Amino acid sequence: MFDPVLPHPQPDFEALLAVLKGTRQPERVHFIELSMDGEIMQALTERYLGEDWFEWGQGFEFTPPEPYFKQVVNLYYRLGFDHAPVWATWPNHPRPAYRSGENTAALASGQRNWTEEGSGLITSWEDFEHFPWDDLQPDPRPVEYATRYLPDGMMLTVNTTYFEHIFENLLGFEGLSYLMYDEPELVDAVFEHWGRKVLAYYEAVIGMERVGGIFHADDMGFKTSTLIAPDALRRLVLPWHKRFAALAHEHGKIFCIHSDGNLYKQGIIDDLIDDVRIDGFHAFEEIIMPVTQFNAEYGHRVATLGGIDMDRLVRWPEPALRQYIRAVLDKNMPGGRYALGSGNTVANYIPLENYLILLEEGRRWGS
Amino acid sequence: MGILEEINDAVIYGKRKDVVAGVEKALIEGYDAGVILHQSMIPAMTEVGLRFERNEFFVPEMLIAARAMQAGIDILRPLLVEGGVEPLGTVAVGTVQGDLHDIGKNLVALMLEGAGFEVRDLGVNVSPDHYVAAAQEGVQIIGLSALLTTTMPAMKAVIDALEAAGVRGQVKVMVGGAPVTQTYADEIGADGYSPDASSATRLAKQLLNIE
Numbered sequence: 001m002f003d004p005v006l007p008h009p010q011p012d013f014e015a016l017l018a019v020l021k022g023t024r025q026p027e028r029v030h031f032i033e034l035s036m037d038g039e040i041m042q043a044l045t046e047r048y049l050g051e052d053w054f055e056w057g058q059g060f061e062f063t064p065p066e067p068y069f070k071q072v073v074n075l076y077y078r079l080g081f082d083h084a085p086v087w088a089t090w091p092n093h094p095r096p097a098y099r100s101g102e103n104t105a106a107l108a109s110g111q112r113n114w115t116e117e118g119s120g121l122i123t124s125w126e127d128f129e130h131f132p133w134d135d136l137q138p139d140p141r142p143v144e145y146a147t148r149y150l151p152d153g154m155m156l157t158v159n160t161t162y163f164e165h166i167f168e169n170l171l172g173f174e175g176l177s178y179l180m181y182d183e184p185e186l187v188d189a190v191f192e193h194w195g196r197k198v199l200a201y202y203e204a205v206i207g208m209e210r211v212g213g214i215f216h217a218d219d220m221g222f223k224t225s226t227l228i229a230p231d232a233l234r235r236l237v238l239p240w241h242k243r244f245a246a247l248a249h250e251h252g253k254i255f256c257i258h259s260d261g262n263l264y265k266q267g268i269i270d271d272l273i274d275d276v277r278i279d280g281f282h283a284f285e286e287i288i289m290p291v292t293q294f295n296a297e298y299g300h301r302v303a304t305l306g307g308i309d310m311d312r313l314v315r316w317p318e319p320a321l322r323q324y325i326r327a328v329l330d331k332n333m334p335g336g337r338y339a340l341g342s343g344n345t346v347a348n349y350i351p352l353e354n355y356l357i358l359l360e361e362g363r364r365w366g367s
Numbered sequence: 368m369g370i371l372e373e374i375n376d377a378v379i380y381g382k383r384k385d386v387v388a389g390v391e392k393a394l395i396e397g398y399d400a401g402v403i404l405h406q407s408m409i410p411a412m413t414e415v416g417l418r419f420e421r422n423e424f425f426v427p428e429m430l431i432a433a434r435a436m437q438a439g440i441d442i443l444r445p446l447l448v449e450g451g452v453e454p455l456g457t458v459a460v461g462t463v464q465g466d467l468h469d470i471g472k473n474l475v476a477l478m479l480e481g482a483g484f485e486v487r488d489l490g491v492n493v494s495p496d497h498y499v500a501a502a503q504e505g506v507q508i509i510g511l512s513a514l515l516t517t518t519m520p521a522m523k524a525v526i527d528a529l530e531a532a533g534v535r536g537q538v539k540v541m542v543g544g545a546p547v548t549q550t551y552a553d554e555i556g557a558d559g560y561s562p563d564a565s566s567a568t569r570l571a572k573q574l575l576n577i578e
Contacts, residue, residue, distance in 0.1 A: 173470055174473075225422050349515065
């Protein structure tokens with residue numbers, strides 16, 4: 001029976017960095033994740049660490065108390081990660097509209113909130129003027145709290161969203177779509193204001209000693225295309241990504257990005273690599289761009305992060321899933337510039353035993 | 368540029384006010400409502416769909432075009448009813464039970480309407496019995512949408528429910544959504560799969576043998 005928690009983990013963020021940059025051959029498989037859903041972390045903590053889970057079900061408008069970060073850091077540590085992701089919180093942010101429905105995830109119970117996809121918090125200049133921009137200040141507490149429990153050798157990666165926050169919460173995706181044509185100046189103003197907030201957050205935390213880099217998350221596409229026109233992404237979104245990346249690099253730290261969707265047809269991936277200057281790219285789906293194909297085509301220019309297809313993680317039977325993960329490792333590990341993880345996030349709808357298979361195959365590979 | 372071309376152009380570029388003005392002008396000039404719809408506006412939405420498939424247009428462009436088209440149809444609708452202009456067919460679309468995402472489903476509905484179908488939007492988190500009821504009421508196609516790999520099985524549940532109710536043979540089922548593939552569509556016995564909203568209209572026509 002595979003036990004996912006290590007008795008004596010030996011995190012080595014510097015080794016992870018060297019592998020991702022291609023300056024060192026990997027001596028083992030390094031793991032990386034953008035995030036894990038609370039239900040997954042709870043199940044792992046309770047079942048394998050034998051500890052009670054401090055449940056925190058609030059949205060990004062609230063900063064969890066210190067015990068929450070203690071258990072998150074400890075879990076990542078015991079699972080063998082070299083990093084722990086810390087998401088930004090935005091106290092005083094108005095609560096976005098959610099719709100609530102039955103949660104069908106394996107580990108979930110009750111209701112799940114989904115972001116309202118129509119309009120967001122800002123639908124007009126009046127909404128914009130009344131939005132509490134000045135009350136939204138960077139909150140370094142999550143990083144400070146997590147740092148207190150960070151073992152030697154391990155570092156934090158800091159995360160938040162820019163474009164995704166705008167189309168999920170501030171404008172809504174349909175709202176953004178219409179406003180791009182009806183009120184383009186309002187769209188520009190929202191992107192500018194939120195961009196400044198995100199930059200201020202990264203500026204507040206990037207210099208902290210135990211922050212190893214930025215792992216920024218911004219979905220920019222879906223199965224067949226980008227969410228908005230590539231030129232609009234290049235005008236509204238990528239310049240901010242470039243600023244975030246430059247900030248990380250000025251501090252000698254890495255900037256990796258997560259984006260769902262097809263960024264290949266219109267060359268956005270090339271913009272990210274060549275202009276934004278990302279150090280690693282994350283989020284892969286086999287039906288869009290298999291992780292192994294990405295590594296073959298782009299691996300000499302950027303690190304490949306994660307990539308184990310979510311659909312396969314959820315639905316494939318054990319033998320096929322193991323074979324697939326081994327094949328991904330066999331293809332991507334030689335030469336470095338690869339870290340193993342899910343293709344998106346460790347979502348609560350991934351059967352826990354399947355995520356354990358990912359961890360087990362990662363530990364076993366090469367031994 | 369003739370008035371029908373002007374309307375066509377206005378729909379393609381989502382110029383709602385120009386569509387309204389153009390439709391009103393065309394009616395004053397004596398154009399039949401069905402002619403305006405079928406020779407100007409529907410071809411415009413077809414062109415929007417093609418540009419979307421070619422990655423020349425994106426979701427915002429599709430949404431504003433559909434909105435402009437809707438503004439024109441609002442003017443034409445009473446005249447179309449009066450003139451006995453029939454829709455190409457009737458389609459019920461919905462996001463399957465357990466899934467509350469609706470942008471993809473909404474885009475499919477907009478494109479189907481733009482192609483001349485009558486669309487019944489069943490909404491999100493739709494239980495199988497609602498699809499069965501729609502089939503019993505005579506819709507010709509049921510369109511199922513799912514964003515999550517965990518909600519895809521609900522598509523099979525709908526097909527099973529249609530079978531159990533004895534109406535599977537009288538309705539076509541098409542499926543789509545982020546994790547859905549042709550292979551999965553075949554596995555669950557759907558009649559068709561479409562990767563995006565534009566090709567969904569082509570699929571709907573194929574399923575009903577419309578040229």
